[in-house]
Each structure stands twice: as structure tokens, then as C-alpha cells.
Amino acid sequence: MHIVGIIVLVLLVLSVPIGIALSAASAAYILIDPLLEPVVIFKAFFSFIGRYSLMAIPLFIYAGFLMERTGLVAQLFRFADALVGWLPGGFGVATVLACVLFGAISGSSVAMAAAMSVIAIPEMTKRGYPAWFAGGLVATAGGIAMLIPPSIILILYGIVTETSIVALFFAGVIPGLLLALGNALSVIVIAWILKLPRGTFEGRRLWVEFGRSAPALGMPVVILGGLYGGLFTPTEAAAAACGYALLYGLVMERGKFIAGLVPTACRALNLTAVVLFLVGSVGVFQFLAANLYWPQKITEAVTGWGLTPLGFLFAYMGVLMLLGMFVDGIAMVLLTVPVAFPVAYALKIDPVHLAIMVTLAVEMSVVTPPVGLNLFAVSGTAKIPITQVMRGSVPFFLSDFLVLMLVIFFPVLATWLPSVLVKTVFQ
Amino acid sequence: MEKAYAVWRAFQEKILARAAALLLIGCTLIALLEVVRRYAFGHSFEWQQDAVTFFIVSAVFLYFGISQRHGEHLNVTVLLEALSAAGPRGRVAVEAIKLFALVVSFLFLLLVVWWGLPEVLESRHYATRTESLAFPMWPFLAALLLGFAFMAVTMLFQIWFEIQKLRGRSVPEEAPVLDRMPD
Numbered sequence: 001m002h003i004v005g006i007i008v009l010v011l012l013v014l015s016v017p018i019g020i021a022l023s024a025a026s027a028a029y030i031l032i033d034p035l036l037e038p039v040v041i042f043k044a045f046f047s048f049i050g051r052y053s054l055m056a057i058p059l060f061i062y063a064g065f066l067m068e069r070t071g072l073v074a075q076l077f078r079f080a081d082a083l084v085g086w087l088p089g090g091f092g093v094a095t096v097l098a099c100v101l102f103g104a105i106s107g108s109s110v111a112m113a114a115a116m117s118v119i120a121i122p123e124m125t126k127r128g129y130p131a132w133f134a135g136g137l138v139a140t141a142g143g144i145a146m147l148i149p150p151s152i153i154l155i156l157y158g159i160v161t162e163t164s165i166v167a168l169f170f171a172g173v174i175p176g177l178l179l180a181l182g183n184a185l186s187v188i189v190i191a192w193i194l195k196l197p198r199g200t201f202e203g204r205r206l207w208v209e210f211g212r213s214a215p216a217l218g219m220p221v222v223i224l225g226g227l228y229g230g231l232f233t234p235t236e237a238a239a240a241a242c243g244y245a246l247l248y249g250l251v252m253e254r255g256k257f258i259a260g261l262v263p264t265a266c267r268a269l270n271l272t273a274v275v276l277f278l279v280g281s282v283g284v285f286q287f288l289a290a291n292l293y294w295p296q297k298i299t300e301a302v303t304g305w306g307l308t309p310l311g312f313l314f315a316y317m318g319v320l321m322l323l324g325m326f327v328d329g330i331a332m333v334l335l336t337v338p339v340a341f342p343v344a345y346a347l348k349i350d351p352v353h354l355a356i357m358v359t360l361a362v363e364m365s366v367v368t369p370p371v372g373l374n375l376f377a378v379s380g381t382a383k384i385p386i387t388q389v390m391r392g393s394v395p396f397f398l399s400d401f402l403v404l405m406l407v408i409f410f411p412v413l414a415t416w417l418p419s420v421l422v423k424t425v426f427q
Numbered sequence: 428m429e430k431a432y433a434v435w436r437a438f439q440e441k442i443l444a445r446a447a448a449l450l451l452i453g454c455t456l457i458a459l460l461e462v463v464r465r466y467a468f469g470h471s472f473e474w475q476q477d478a479v480t481f482f483i484v485s486a487v488f489l490y491f492g493i494s495q496r497h498g499e500h501l502n503v504t505v506l507l508e509a510l511s512a513a514g515p516r517g518r519v520a521v522e523a524i525k526l527f528a529l530v531v532s533f534l535f536l537l538l539v540v541w542w543g544l545p546e547v548l549e550s551r552h553y554a555t556r557t558e559s560l561a562f563p564m565w566p567f568l569a570a571l572l573l574g575f576a577f578m579a580v581t582m583l584f585q586i587w588f589e590i591q592k593l594r595g596r597s598v599p600e601e602a603p604v605l606d607r608m609p610d
Contacts, residue, residue: 015507016528017500023536042543046571055483061453232462235479240460246455265448273490276501297533326505 004029004288018331019281026288036291041284048283049276052235054159057275059148059238062268063219067105067258070252072216074119075111076101079213082206082397084184084198091127092134093184095120096141100180100290101213104220105241113142113366113374117381127197133190135384136392139374140400141183145364146329147176150223150241152275153359155234156333160282161341163351165234166227167418170360171352174413175360175403182399189259190395215251219244228421275330280335293343302343309347313354316340317361324365328373332362353407356414360404367393429599432584439496443489443577450486454479456502459502474561481567488593492581502528519593526589529582536579543572 005027011021023041030036040274080097095116103385116138124134146153149169158165191198223241226232232240242346249257314338323332335357344354366374369390379386407413461475472478494500507524510517551565588598 011528011531012503013506014524014528014531015502015504016531017502019500020535021533023539024531027535027538037439038538038542039546042571045539046568049484049487050480050567050609052480055454055480058451058483058487059458062451062455201517231466236458236462239479240462242455243459243462261452262445262448265451269444269447269451269486269490270494270497270499273487273494274501276484277489277491277494277500326503328501329500360604397567 006065012269017277018327018335019278022281022285022335026284029288029292036288040287044284044287045280048286049280051159053165053233054155054276054279056150056155056165056238057152058268058272059235059242059261060152060155061271062265063238063241063245064105065264065268066242066249066261067216067219069257069264070216070249072105073102073116074217075209075213077116079206079209080207081199082202086201087188088198089129089187089196090198091120091124091192092129092137092187092196095124095137096144096180096183098186098239099141099144099149100176101175101217101385103148104223105216112136113377113381116142117378121378121382121384129196130194130384131384132388132392133194134392135378135382136394136396137183137187137390138382138391139367139372140393140396141180141377142374143366143400144179144183146174146359146363146385147172147179147356149173149220150234150238152361153329153333153362154355156275156279157337157355157358158234159279160286160334160337161351161355163355164422167352167422168355169224169227169234170418170421171356171414172359173417175356175407178403178406178413179360179363180401182403183396186395186399215248219248278330278334282338286338289338294299295339298339299342299346303346307347309344309349310408312343312347313349313357315409316344317357317404320358320361321364321368324361324368324372329362329365332365333358346421350411350415352418353411353414356407357404360400360407364397364400364404428584428587432588432599435580435584436496439493439577439581444493447486447489450482454483454486474557474559477557477559477561481562485567485570488570489577491574492577495578495581495585522589522592526586526593529586529589533579533582533586536575536582539577540572540579543568543575547572 007025007028008021011024012018013252024046027038027041030038030040077094077098080101082090084093084097085092098120099116116133120138121131121134124132124137145151151169151171151172154168154172155165157163158168190196219241222244223232223237226237226240227234265349302312320332321335323336327335341351341354345351366372367390369375369386372390372393375386375389375393378384379389457472457475458479461471461479464590465471466530507521510524512522547565547568550568555564556562557564557567589598
């Protein structure tokens with residue numbers, strides 16, 4: 001176990017792709033073990049990826065990209081501005097709300113941060129918002145989408161731990177909304193201190209913008225309603241989301257939309273290839289770990305330290321925060337969950353509760369330097385120095401941290417909704 | 428070598444990427460059709476789940492090499508960033524480390540292709556099939572083998588370009604595609 005761990009670490013530090021580092025380290029062990037054949041690497045990779053439930057990932061990604069092509073982000077932003085723009089720092093609050101709405105339609109947090117940088121940041125700076133504040137807000141709020149279903153991080157967690165993806169989707173709703181509330185309150189306080197201007201409320205404008213956004217806002221209703229009603233499996237919900245996006249795009253853009261179907265599929269495949277390459281490699285690693293009883297050994301060792309569930313959670317969250325500075329979210333989940341989950345399970349930590357805490361830690365990692373992808377996306381797109389975006393993200397990072405603490409101490413925030421709406425945790 | 432790379436790039440963009448995209452679009456439509464058929468007509472295709480799963484994963488396998496060309500596969504860059512900030516010698520060290528990482532990855536992928544080949548041949552020989560028995564398994568296994576092989580070929584070009592960089596020559600750069608991290 002130590003040899004494999006050392007090889008993985010050395011290869012990771014030397015910038016070998018994470019998937020290859022995991023598989024190569026597993027291969028090194030398999031080659032010296034007379035009971036294992038190297039062909040298991042190929043077999044384990046294939047069989048771990050070849051699951052119907054995993055196909056929700058490419059389909060949700062494709063649906064998100066299809067919706068993004070229709071100029072939906074700008075439309076949602078106008079609707080959010082009409083709804084909450086009258087509050088102190090209303091434009092900032094509208095940015096947070098638009099992130100929540102787009103998060104419910106899918107898409108990527110980095111792409112959303114980049115798109116918001118183009119739409120929201122110029123408008124905020126025009127209205128007197130400091131660049132550091134606008135940049136920090138967009139970078140942090142972009143991550144809210146990870147908690148709001150459909151969430152690819154939660155699908156990955158569900159597949160690695162065999163937890164119901166439907167339960168995880170519903171579990172993310174309340175913490176996701178709490179994140180949004182925390183960010184919105186931070187915006188209001190900062191706007192009050194900086195005396196930033198607010199918009200006016202116009203009922204007619206709200207009605208018009210709602211009418212324009214309503215078709216797009218129907219998509220989360222289809223996804224969540226279908227899952228709740230038992231009409232769809234997560235993969236079918238993803239296919240339905242694609243169908244909805246195709247229909248929406250055809251109505252909104254017609255020929256231009258059809259011409260963009262293949263390039264959009266290519267974008268979705270590019271991202272999916274990155275995710276599934278890592279997932280397959282984790283499959284190889286898990287195969288080896290299971291054959292050598294590593295989860296049991298690690299669980300025995302960690303429980304032998306006498307850690308309480310809360311102690312373990314704090315230690316694990318600390319590791320994730322540290323890791324978040326160097327690797328991105330998907331890798332964080334796939335590298336740590338297979339090791340941490342058996343321990344958490346032995347300590348009787350609810351798998352759904354753990355999933356939400358992990359996702360919150362990943363959400364916060366999008367703004368932790370030096371790897372925080374959203375920092376770079378916003379800095380690059382809005383041409384704001386990265387140090388200013390980092391400075392601006394601090395208050396929102398702190399409010400996210402507060403939400404993480406709340407979820408750690410009050411598991412019910414994550415587990416209540418699925419306990420009401422979904423019956424089986426392990427499917 | 429640059430001409431060969433241009434041919435390889437064109438093959439990936441014009442043939443592989445489009446074939447993979449069409450597979451994804453086709454499977455999306457099959458999955459949709461299944462939902463509609465089940466609720467509207469009370470029937471379902473017994474082969475639908477296998478078709479959606481294995482054709483989509485095949486499309487993804489074909490994309491491994493393309494993502495590699497764009498430098499999209501996730502890695503830890505902390506050492507590279509620290510060295511980049513350490514002046515010209517640091518930047519040479521960065522290129523040397525990148526070269527090492529590429530060589531290790533390339534050799535590993537070659538090994539996996541070598542180890543996986545008998546599995547594909549065996550699957551064909553014994554006519555193993557997917558769960559619904561609707562499709563033979565070997566073409567999908569072959570797609571994975573090809574995916575690894577194409578990724579290795581892309582890495583071979585990248586190794587060559589890294590060597591050229593270390594010799595102080597200019598090389599073609601591939602822009603990364605945004606959207607690395609899904610929600």
C-alpha cells in the first residue's frame with residue numbers, strides 16, 4: 001500500500017495526468033503480485049466506465065452546453081435583475097440568483113463564471129461596483145451550481161459510493177440555496193458599506209422578463225419533477241434535459257442551432273473524456289484496493305485512532321481544503337472519496353450528508369489559489385488582475401465556509417429533503 | 428514531423444471528433460425515444476440501455492486523444508508553476524518535467540494497449556455479448572484500445588515537440604478548451 005501511495009504521489013508531483021498516475025501505480029503493484037494479471041487494468045477501466053448510470057454525465061453536460069448556446073445566461077440574468085435588482089447591491093444579488101437558476105439547468109461552473117464575467121461584471125462596474133468586488137462575487141457564485149441539481153460532482157460521488165443519485169440531487173438543494181443566501185447577504189452588507197446604488201422594482205418588467213425566461217426555467221421542473229415522480233432514472237432525466245434543450249434551441253434559434261449541434265457535442269465530449277478518463281482510472285485503483293482489502297485496513301487504522309465522527313469530518317474537510325489548492329474538484333472527489341467513504345461509513349456518517357460536505361468543500365476550492373479555476377476564468381475574461389479577484393472572493397468564501405460549518409453540525413440540512421422525497425439511499 | 432502532426436490533427440478533428448459527436452447525438456435521441464416509448468406506448472427496447480452506454484463510452488474513448496492534444500487531462504501543476512516563477516532555468520526544468528511526464532504516460536499507455544489486445548481478441552473469439560445480448564462486446568473493447576492508442580500517438584507528437592522546445596525551437600501550440608470543470 002505504501003509503495004503504491006508513494007508512486008502515485010511522485011507521479012502527481014511530476015505532473016503526470018492524475019488518471020495515468022493512479023493506473024500506473026496500480027499497474028506497478030499488479031506486476032509484482034503473482035496473483036494478479038496486468039490485463040485487469042484494461043478490464044477494470046472498461047467495466048467501471050461501462051455503466052448506464054454514468055451516462056448521465058455526458059448527457060447532462062451536453063444539455064447544459066446546448067442551453068448555454070441559446071444565450072440563456074443573459075436572459076436569466078435579466079430576469080434575476082428584474083426580480084431582486086431593487087435590493088441594496090441588487091445587481092450583485094441578481095448575479096447570485098442567475099447563478100442558481102443556471103445551476104439548475106446544468107452547465108459548467110467555470111463556463112458560468114466566464115459567461116457571467118462577460119455579462120455581469122461590465123454592468124456592475126458601470127454602476128460603480130469596484131472591480132475586485134464584482135470579480136470575487138462572480139468567481140465564488142459560479143460554484144453554487146455544484147450543489148444545485150443536476151450536479152456532476154454528486155453523480156460521481158454517487159457512482160463511486162453506490163449512493164442513490166436521486167437522493168444526492170435532492171440533498172444538494174437546501175445547502176445550495178443556503179450558499180446563495182449567504183452570498184446574497186454578503187453582497188447586501190458590502191453594498192451597504194460601500195454605498196452602492198440599487199435598481200428600482202418594476203412589476204411590468206419583471207412580468208416581461210419572466211415570460212421570456214419561463215421556457216428555460218421549465219427545464220429544472222422537468223428534471224426534478226421527473227426524478228421525484230419516479231418517471232426517470234438520473235440518466236433518463238439527463239436525456240430528457242437534452243430533449244428539452246434541443247426543443248428549446250430549435251424554437252429559439254432554428255437553423256443556427258442545428259448547425260451548432262455537432263460542435264456542441266464535441267465540446268461536451270471533450271469535457272466528458274477528461275472526467276471519464278479519471279473515473280476509469282479510479283476504477284482500476286478501486287479494483288486493486290478492494291482485492292487487497294485496503295478500505296478495511298484503512299478503516300481499521302483510522303477508527304483505531306479513536307476519532308469521533310465530527311473529528312473525522314473536520315480532518316477530512318481540512319484535507320479537502322488543502323487539496324483544493326492544488327487539484328481541481330473532480331480529482332478531489334475521485335482521489336479521496338474511495339478512501340474516506342468506508343471510514344465515514346464505519347463511523348456511521350450518513351453517505352448523503354458526507355456527499356454534501358464533500359461538494360461544499362469542492363465548491364469552495366474553485367476560488368482557492370493557486371489552482372482555483374474560477375479565479376482564472378474571471379480574471380482572464382473580465383481582465384481583472386487575479387489578486388483583485390482573490391481579494392474580492394474572500395467575503396464570499398467566508399460565507400461559504402459558514403454554510404459548510406452549518407451543514408457539518410446540522411446534517412438535517414442535507415438529509416431532510418431526500419428523507420422526505422426519496423425512500424432508498426442505497427440503490 | 429510537423430506535417431505528420433497536421434495530418435494527425437486533421438484526422439482527429441474531421442473524422443474522429445465528428446464520428447464521436449454523431450454517436451453522442453444518436454445515443455441522446457435513442458435515450459429520449461426510450462422515455463417516450465415507455466410512457467406513450469408502454470413498450471421499451473431491451474437493448475436501449477446497452478446501446479446508450481456502450482456507444483457513448485465508445486465516443487468518449489475516441490475523444491481521449493483529442494483531449495490530450497488540448498492538454499485537458501487533469502494534472503497537478505503546483506511544481507511546474509513554482510518552477511516557472513523561478514526564472515529561465517526554472518522554465519527549462521518545467522519543460523524537462525513535462526517531457527518526463529509525457530514519456531511515462533506514453534510508455535504506460537503502450538503497455539495498456541499491449542495488455543488489452545488479447546482481451547479484445549478473446550472477446551471476439553468467444554463471442555461475448557453485452558448484458559442484453561444485443562451487441563457483441565469486442566467492438567466496444569476495441570474502441571477503448573483505440574482510444575488509448577490514439578492518446579499514445581498524440582503523446583508521441585507532444586514528446587517530439589517538448590524535445591524541440593528544450594532545443595529552443597518553436598512548436599505549434601494547442602489552445603485548451605474552456606469548461607474543464609463541470610458542476
